[in-house]
Amino acid sequence: MIFRPLKYEKYAQKAVDKLQESQPEFRTKFDTDNYDNWFYNQSSETLRLYNNDKEIYFKYIPVGTFSLNTNSWMWAWANEDSVEPRKFRTLKIKEFGEKKNYENLTKSHFCGDKYTGWELTAIVFDIIGGIGTYRVISEHLEKYFLLTEQITKEEAEKIESELIECSVHGKIRKAFICQHLNTKQKTGFEEAFETYRGMELGEEDDFQAWCSECEKERIKTDGWNEESMEFAKIKLVCERCYFEIKEINV
Ligand SMILES: [Zn+2]
Ligand SMILES: [Zn+2]
Incomplete structure (x- = not known):
């Protein structure tokens, strides 16, 4: 058979x-x-x-x-x-x-x-x-x-309270970027870990990215410290804004 x-x-x-x-x-x-x-x-x-x-x-x-x-x-x-x-x-x-x-x-x-x-x-x-x-x-x-x-x-x-209200994209997950990243110019895009759109994150993980200049500072100070953090002035954006910025940088 x-x-x-x-x-x-x-x-x-x-x-x-x-x-x-x-x-x-x-x-x-x-x-x-x-x-x-x-x-x-x-x-x-x-x-x-x-x-x-x-x-x-x-x-x-x-x-x-x-x-x-x-x-x-x-x-x-x-x-x-x-x-x-x-x-x-x-x-x-x-x-x-x-x-x-x-x-x-x-x-x-x-x-x-x-x-x-x-x-x-x-x-x-x-x-x-x-x-x-x-x-x-x-x-x-x-x-x-x-x-x-x-x-x-x-x-x-609780899940909703962890979202951010973006004026463009609505209520959505948050992400963190340095003050230099934007949707208009290429600044380099360094990440805490490799990400993709819609990615599932662990409890402790956040989308985090910074520019090439911040990366130089970070390396100079051997990782993030007060000085490099001051240079980066990390701010909050929404997940979709994050990936729009990422896309113009790759
Ligand atoms: Zn930066
Ligand atoms: Zn947005």
């Missing part, structure tokens, strides 16, 4: 069945059908469902979006407009797809139908795991979430 790996359709159906089995329990437990409003915050990856008299918060991983205009799917990892740090978790599905040769899991965009979003969300639920899934629709765009945990209002507020 020759063993053949499950074809994509079969695998996808299994994942959909699995989600359909557990999703009702999730919906009952959190009563998710009885909220009229939703709000999600990309930077903190929190989804809030609410009514006048009650609300509930979840942490989420973005799965992807389905455009009802173009009938096409886009994986979260491929969405350059998204600032959600954990969108890169969905690369795990891409890796799996590459191993199995499942095109829908490896291509960033492709055409689909009204089942596509749920099918791919079911696969993400199967591979990454979570407490449930959710979808919101605004205008022509369906957005799919993998919900990883319920959080309290206080926890959601």
